[in-house]
Each structure stands twice: as C-alpha cells, then as structure tokens.
Amino acid sequence: MTKGTQADVNPDLKKERLKCNFNIQEVTFIIDGGKDKTLQRKKIEDVALNIAASIDEVPEECLNLKERYDNAVRKSCVYSNIVKNELLEITGLEALGSPGLRRTADAFFKDVSPFMLHLGMFVPTIIGQCTPEQQAHWLPKALEMQIIGAYAQTELGHGTFIRGLETTATYDPATEEFVLHSPTLTSTKWWAGGLGNTANHCIVVAQLYTKGQCHGTHPFIVPIRDLDTHEPFPGVKVGDVGIRMGFNTADNGFLRFNQYRIPRENMMMKNAKVMKDGTYVKVARHEKLTYGTMVFVRVTLVMEAAFNLAKAATIAVRYSAVRRQSQPKPGEPEPQILDYPTQQHKLFICIATAHALQLTGLWLWRTFEAVLADMRKGDTDSLPELHALSSCLKAVSTSDSAALIEQCRFACGGHGYMLSSNLPLLYSFVTATRTYEGDYTVLLLQTARFLVKAWEQAESGKVLTPTVAYLACAAAKEKVVWSDSVDGMIRSFQAVAAGKIAACAENIKRLTKTGTSLEDAWQLSTVRLVAASEAHCRAMICQAYWHEVTRLTASCSASVKIVMEQLATLYLVYWALETTGDLLRYSTICESELNKLQLKYEELLALIRPNAVGLVDAFDFRDEILHSTLGAYDGRVYERLMEEALKSPLNETSVQSSFHKYIRPLAKGKL
Ligand SMILES: CCCCCCCCCCCCCCCC(=O)SCCNC(=O)CCNC(=O)[C@H](O)C(C)(C)COP(=O)(O)OP(=O)(O)OC[C@H]1O[C@@H](n2cnc3c(N)ncnc32)[C@H](O)[C@@H]1OP(=O)(O)O
Ligand SMILES: Cc1cc2nc3c(=O)[nH]c(=O)nc-3n(C[C@H](O)[C@H](O)[C@H](O)COP(=O)(O)OP(=O)(O)OC[C@H]3O[C@@H](n4cnc5c(N)ncnc54)[C@H](O)[C@@H]3O)c2cc1C
Numbered sequence: 325m326t327k328g329t330q331a332d333v334n335p336d337l338k339k340e341r342l343k344c345n346f347n348i349q350e351v352t353f354i355i356d357g358g359k360d361k362t363l364q365r366k367k368i369e370d371v372a373l374n375i376a377a378s379i380d381e382v383p384e385e386c387l388n389l390k391e392r393y394d395n396a397v398r399k400s401c402v403y404s405n406i407v408k409n410e411l412l413e414i415t416g417l418e419a420l421g422s423p424g425l426r427r428t429a430d431a432f433f434k435d436v437s438p439f440m441l442h443l444g445m446f447v448p449t450i451i452g453q454c455t456p457e458q459q460a461h462w463l464p465k466a467l468e469m470q471i472i473g474a475y476a477q478t479e480l481g482h483g484t485f486i487r488g489l490e491t492t493a494t495y496d497p498a499t500e501e502f503v504l505h506s507p508t509l510t511s512t513k514w515w516a517g518g519l520g521n522t523a524n525h526c527i528v529v530a531q532l533y534t535k536g537q538c539h540g541t542h543p544f545i546v547p548i549r550d551l552d553t554h555e556p557f558p559g560v561k562v563g564d565v566g567i568r569m570g571f572n573t574a575d576n577g578f579l580r581f582n583q584y585r586i587p588r589e590n591m592m593m594k595n596a597k598v599m600k601d602g603t604y605v606k607v608a609r610h611e612k613l614t615y616g617t618m619v620f621v622r623v624t625l626v627m628e629a630a631f632n633l634a635k636a637a638t639i640a641v642r643y644s645a646v647r648r649q650s651q652p653k654p655g656e657p658e659p660q661i662l663d664y665p666t667q668q669h670k671l672f673i674c675i676a677t678a679h680a681l682q683l684t685g686l687w688l689w690r691t692f693e694a695v696l697a698d699m700r701k702g703d704t705d706s707l708p709e710l711h712a713l714s715s716c717l718k719a720v721s722t723s724d725s726a727a728l729i730e731q732c733r734f735a736c737g738g739h740g741y742m743l744s745s746n747l748p749l750l751y752s753f754v755t756a757t758r759t760y761e762g763d764y765t766v767l768l769l770q771t772a773r774f775l776v777k778a779w780e781q782a783e784s785g786k787v788l789t790p791t792v793a794y795l796a797c798a799a800a801k802e803k804v805v806w807s808d809s810v811d812g813m814i815r816s817f818q819a820v821a822a823g824k825i826a827a828c829a830e831n832i833k834r835l836t837k838t839g840t841s842l843e844d845a846w847q848l849s850t851v852r853l854v855a856a857s858e859a860h861c862r863a864m865i866c867q868a869y870w871h872e873v874t875r876l877t878a879s880c881s882a883s884v885k886i887v888m889e890q891l892a893t894l895y896l897v898y899w900a901l902e903t904t905g906d907l908l909r910y911s912t913i914c915e916s917e918l919n920k921l922q923l924k925y926e927e928l929l930a931l932i933r934p935n936a937v938g939l940v941d942a943f944d945f946r947d948e949i950l951h952s953t954l955g956a957y958d959g960r961v962y963e964r965l966m967e968e969a970l971k972s973p974l975n976e977t978s979v980q981s982s983f984h985k986y987i988r989p990l991a992k993g994k995l
Contacts, residue, residue, distance in 0.1 A: 334959030340645045344938030346883040351942035354876045368424030371410050384434045385743045396573035399432045400439040404469050431948040436574035441517035446473030449617040453592035474519035477529040481510025484766050493530035497602040500588045504581040512580050519577030520564035524549040534602045543592045559584035570752030610704040621761050622718035623692045627685035629725035632754045634678040638940040639955030640732035646959045668929040670735045674728045676895040681721045683872035684865050709789045712774035715767040716861035722757035744968040746952040772853035779825045798822030806913035813896045816911040817863035823910040824856035894928045
C-alpha cells in the first residue's frame, strides 16, 4: 500500500488504525497463502510498480474507444516486458498463476488488458492440451511474446453447448492439413478476448472431421495474422464484437474462416491425434479432458472473485470510516457511517466473503493440483468430483462477488457511482465472470448431475467421495438437530443441501414412474436442482472456510485467531439468517433460536467494528492497484474526488462550444 506520511492520513482513519487489536501482517500472510507468498508478491509489486508506465496522464475513462485500446496495448507491451524479463525470473512459470502478477496487472489496467487471455487461457491451453513436442515449439514463442494468442471457443450461436459448435476442421490427407471453415453466420467465433485486433494466433475449438467422420470438438492452434504486417491471412475474417458493458479494452473479437488451411501439427494432440493418413486416435482416458482449460480457469476464478471483492470491501470500508453523515443524537457530532449497524451489515459480510472465497479457493487449488498429479499417472477417477466442485464454486463465488461489489457501491452512496471510486468498473468486470467460462445456472446444473448420482449411491450404501460424504448421514432423512455452534450450523447447512438433493431425486423418480422421460423429468426439476446445487456449494464453502481458519490460525497470535473466527462465524450466521426457510424445513430450529441467532449476528457486527479498517488493510492493496478516490490508504477522499473531477475534459474550458452552437441559438429562438 502507499502509506505516505502519517500527517497526510485522514484523522478518522488514523484513529481506526490505532483501535485495531490484531497483527495485520499475520492476517495478510494467511490471505496470501503463507509468509513466503506475501514476500514474493511484494517483491513482484516492487519490481512492476516502480515505473511510471502504469500511470495515465488522462484518466482511462476520459479517452475515446480507440484511444483506450491503443493505450491498453501500449501498457500491455510495457507490462509484458516486465513479466518476461523480470517477473518470470523471480518465480518461473509459476508466476503465471501468482497473486503478485494478477495484482500488478490491475495497477496497469483499470479495465482489462488485451493480452489477458494470452496469459489467462492461450498459454494454459498450450500447457494442458499440447504434447511435449508441441509445447517445446509453442510455449517459448508465447512466453517471449513473439506470438500473441486468444482462445476462440464460443460462437455467435453457441456458448454453453460446446457440442453444438459449428466451426469445422476437416482433415485433408493429401496435403496433411486441416481445413477450417465457418459454414453459417452462427458459426462465427464470438467473444474471444484479445482476438479483435491484437492476437496473431488463436486457439480455435472446432468439430473435427476425418475420413468422413465427425469426432466432436477439438482445439487447434491457428495463425490468423501475418507476424510482420499484422494483416489477417486470406481466408480469415477477424474484427471487434462492438462496445460492451465492460472489458472495452479487452478487444473481444469475432472470427470467420473460409476454407482456411493449417498444418496437421497444429491440432493440439495431447488428448487425441490425427495420424498422417487421417486415422483418429484417442489418447485420453477421459472423454472430457479437452475441456481441461475451462476447469483450470474455473478453479482460478474462485480466488479472482475473492480478490475483486476484497478490493471493493477495502474501498467501501475505508470510505465509511471517513464519511460522516446524519445526526442520530441531537447535539452530537455526525457519526462515521461505519458506526451504523446497517452499514456494518452491508460491509462486514463482504470482508468475510472475501476471506471465505480466498481460503476455499486456495483449498480448491490444492485439490486441483492433486487431481492433476493423479491424471499424470493415468488416473482420472477424481475428475468428475473436481468438475462438480469447480463448477459450483465458480458459479457461487462469481455470483456472490458481483452482488457484494454492487452492495459496496450502494454503501458508498452517490460517490460510489463515480467512476473514480472504481466500484462501477469493478462491478462491470466481475459481473461478466458469472457468465463467462460457464454460465451460473449451467454450471450449477453440472454439479447437480453429480449430486443426484451421489444421492443414489448414498441410498444404496455405497462409499461416497469426500465432498459429498455428508450425504451418507443424511440418507436417514430425519431433521437435523439445530445448534448454533459452528459444527452445528455446518451440519444444518449440509442437512439442507441433502434434503434438497433428495427432493430432486424423488421428483425425478416420481415423474419417470408416471411415464415422463428422464430428460423431461430432469428439465422439470431444474429449478430445484439449481437450488440444491447452490445449497451444497454453500455448505461446502462454510465447511472449507471454517476448517481452513482453524488450521491456519493454530500457530497465530490469539488476537488473530479471535478476529478470523469472528469473521468466519459471521459468515455462517449470515447465511443461516438468509436461509431460515430452509432451516425450518430441514432442521429443528425454532423461533426462539432464530431470535438468538439474530442477536448473535448483531453482537458479531459490534465485535468486528473496531477491527474493520485493520481487516481491509490486511488485504494489503497498494493505492496503484485500487485506483480509487474513495479507498486510498490516506483517506483523502474529498481532495481526490475534486482532483479527479478537474481532470475531466469537460473542465478544460469554462464554456463549451455546444453553448455557442446550440444553447444560445435556442435561447434566441434562432435554432
Ligand atoms: C495477468 C494475467 C492473468 C489474469 C488471470 C485472470 C483470471 C483468468 C481470466 C480468464 C478470462 C476468461 C475469459 C472467458 C473465456 C471463456 O469464456 S472461454 C469459453 C468457456 N465456455 C464455457 O465454459 C462453456 C460452458 N459449457 C460447458 O462447459 C459444457 O458444454 C457443458 C455445459 C459442461 C456441457 O458439456 P457436454 O459435453 O454437453 O456434457 P454433458 O452432456 O452435459 O455431460 C457429459 C458428462 O461430461 C461431464 N463433464 C462435462 N464437463 C466436464 C469437464 N470440464 N470435466 C469433466 N467432466 C465434464 C459431465 O459431468 C457429464 O458427466 P456424467 O453426468 O454423464 O457422468
Ligand atoms: C466478457 C466476456 C468474455 C468472454 N471471453 C471469451 C473468450 O475469450 N473465449 C470464448 O470462447 N468465449 C468467451 N466468452 C463467452 C462465454 O464463455 C459465453 O458467453 C458463456 O459460456 C455463456 O454462453 P452463451 O453466451 O452462449 O449463453 P447461453 O448459453 O445462450 O445462455 C443464455 C441463457 O440461457 C441459459 N441456458 C443455456 N443453456 C441452458 C441449459 N442447458 N439449461 C438451462 N439454462 C440454460 C443460461 O443460464 C442463460 O441464462 C466471453 C463472454 C464474456 C461476457
């Protein structure tokens, strides 16, 4: 963070920091995943942020679309040089997934870099879908930025339903080439980040045809522009998809092929091959391994959700400590808005959710690494569970994060609506995460498939995988005895999830027994399946969050343990109060216990209040990364709002030309 001198800091924020009763650094270490990770992140930040190239003289949002894109490319190039020449030196390839790299990227780009998908998906797909020989060919070029790539899967007509993609890749054994073609308007590739004007290569997911037979979708590396002139190759039509709600510097593009040829070697052949004569050979043991990049990105998006929510919470909590409004007690000074319990209710759940998602995200990452290690040995048994886990966690984390970032904006009143607060841009960026890499509903339904099967296994007494093991106890179908202890609450959330899953399974069974097809019975149950999947995910987050807090604070100072446990308990109680209808249905909770729970929630808000600023300081965001007039470390909110306002092009002259052109003639009746 940019601390400046203490004298510059807003007096209310100074007092808040004196009130903080725990060691902030210890919490930072927990959030980063360990002291070594924090030190590495800080090292990366020091290297990357000590250059002026990240600073815009004119605020990004005051530039027109083309200027913004050009500026984003300029900064992307400077940033890529730093990544390539300095950051990869610090951490090696691991840097690509490091929080330091992710954070420093935000210092350069208020919106999104047109290179984001190059590092975010193009490089990971090369690592995940290429043979070692192909990796040796493509990876150094990509890391050296000699080529820039995008990931084009979605089409104008299909995003969710990958099997319905229409782009074809037909093998021609005579020339040992694939012929890429876009047979219809709806087969146009659409949305790929970096594709419109920036990328010269693209991973294209297309229906593979060889020897007259379709083998389903496969990924190909496709050169689309000349490396020197950057002109699209003949047979390639590429451009920008038009203005979007956010991501306007991300260069999302469209792409069409007209009988466009690429060498056979450009098919990514780790999981399936086409031999020179056109014979198709399946290498992978699991049908869905070509979907691997999506699983990887979904896993990373959980921590991405935590990261963005932590930024919003930092902005809103610091602002709420500086902002004073109203006079609840006559004659007394106006309170800091952070003293209003309603404001605490809006904001402390944001801090707690950022912790919950970050710690669950780190746990998911470790699970992902373990499954990957198994798969390297040829064992794909745990892939379905990972898919179910990453699908629902991606859905719920991105959805919660977007909703709570919007709540942070509401919590900042009118000033939260200023682009200079950075909350609107943050929201427009994060709300897209609910859609991309698998839509919310669609992913929850993927998890639901796994849950219904697990329920059937539980009923028949089979051994269950770890994340659904709780279903075995619930198969007895009795209401769980409510207790407001942490374990008791987690047990109740699990009972809710189990009850909902059981109801779905029963509904499907009932419908099929009366002659409805399985497919229709499934569709008729999808509203409840989504709810069951969400309940399962919530129970899992609660369990993982609490487990990680207990584990990670075991060697911490007592005060850190206390504040971390208060936040985790707040998260559980918040969700119990949000889902009282479900608890009444599936546990023995009664009205007096609900009243007790409400009191407990309000007590927790009061207990967390003195540490609120300390808790957001522990997220350790430098001002360059927050980009916020309301959230800077020093709390000079009003000064910064004024400084930013004065940078508006509308303040360059005291009278605009439109006055002379239109307003004056209108007033004089001469228009
Ligand atoms: C500084 C730089 C760094 C910055 C770092 C920032 C963060 C990083 C930024 C990235 C920024 C991204 C920007 C957006 C990039 C896109 O959006 S790329 C496009 C992503 N597109 C999607 O996600 C599409 C979503 N759709 C799907 O995934 C699939 O179509 C669906 C919905 C899973 C259905 O697939 P399907 O083949 O029809 O399969 P379906 O018949 O439903 O199921 C068959 C079986 O396969 C299983 N299955 C399905 N999928 C899988 C899977 N993936 N694995 C295993 N099993 C699976 C099912 O569970 C099912 O099993 P059973 O129940 O039969 O046992
Ligand atoms: C900012 C952004 C960046 C993106 N970047 C990329 C990229 O780099 N590369 C790329 O390939 N793609 C990219 N995408 C595309 C993205 O992956 C898709 O938009 C996403 O997967 C959703 O697919 P869709 O747009 O076809 O939505 P649809 O599938 O058409 O969804 C529309 C609605 O229908 C519902 N629906 C669809 N199917 C079902 C079903 N089976 N059951 C119930 N409901 C259903 C959905 O829940 C949703 O409410 C990007 C998208 C955005 C917004």
